[in-house]
């Protein structure tokens with residue numbers, strides 16, 4: 001069944017030819033966008049929806065989350081707000097709670113967080129394992145993630161679990177654990193940071209993943225300068241995420257590469273780190289994505305609108321750059337921005353993922369920060385809000 005959406009005051013398409021349109025209309029048919037253009041030239045459809053002079057964007061593409069977990073870390077957050085630094089070791093608290101949870105508890109929590117994000121306009125998700133850290137628990141996390149989320153990442157290299165020698169654990173992650181989890185995931189990620197995995201250990205895991213044909217992602221340069229960005233670019237990772245502490249050579253490497261710099265401003269705020277230098281990345285020609293990093297430790301928000309508002313108000317990104325980074329940029333970080341069923345774009349052939357704002361323009365995302373502005377959402381052509 002086709003749906004004609006009219007009354008669009010401003011339509012962000014992220015398509016180079018279509019650009020941003022005013023007085024626009026869209027036609028959705030089943031799971032696809034089939035027509036985009038000026039309202040006065042729109043074809044007819046089975047159903048009409050007039051959005052009454054509101055702005056329309058592609059649904060958010062949240063390319064970095066950790067949604068398979070149990071428990072919460074409120075006490076750690078409170079200690080941080082009282083002056084304690086964020087440390088990778090906090091992950092172990094969530095690992096214990098996650099191992100103790102049943103499959104049903106993990107699946108229910110995942111569904112709840114996905115529903116919360118969809119209600120705010122997120123229509124495409126990536127999520128990671130990384131709170132299991134045994135072969136059984138990582139396979140279980142990946143399997144549960146795949147029931148709800150289309151892009152699943154293996155993050156066995158999140159933390160060296162208690163009682164393990166680091167090199168033995170790296171051998172497990174890049175061997176038996178990777179083989180067991182591989183059928184359930186598209187991506188492999190490594191937390192390349194002091195307190196987690198060093199450059200050699202990260203390289204071992206990423207090389208093993210690449211040899212098995214899996215896509216690469218890296219958590220890098222989150223807590224200080226380090227080798228994460230350089231390694232991600234060298235190995236052709238689709239994305240290096242965090243990028244909070246970048247040096248000139250990191251920015252040059254990203255600018256000359258296909259690796260997306262995924263910025264996670266909600267995490268930097270929640271861990272009292274500086275915000276990443278988005279302006280320098282963009283001016284150098286790097287591709288930037290914005291994502292929520294929703295997880296119970298360092299960034300417990302599913303709000304992409306909050307990330308966009310922060311990027312505009314605090315990181316010197318324009319509204320257009322921030323909205324593009326949270327839609328097309330996320331899609332690019334997942335290599336999903338092209339072809340039939342592309343996400344993060346609104347053009348004929350793209351997936352029918354549509355976010356209607358309760359606002360006349362996307363600028364209101366930063367102009368009215370913190371105000372819920374989602375009016376309607378279609379996900380894969382289905383009206384979900």
Ligand code: NIG
Pocket residue numbers: 066090091094191219222267293295296297298299
């Ligand atoms: O992306 N950096 C590593 N992983 C998560 C944090 C996970 C946690 O603290 O539980 C992140 O910030």
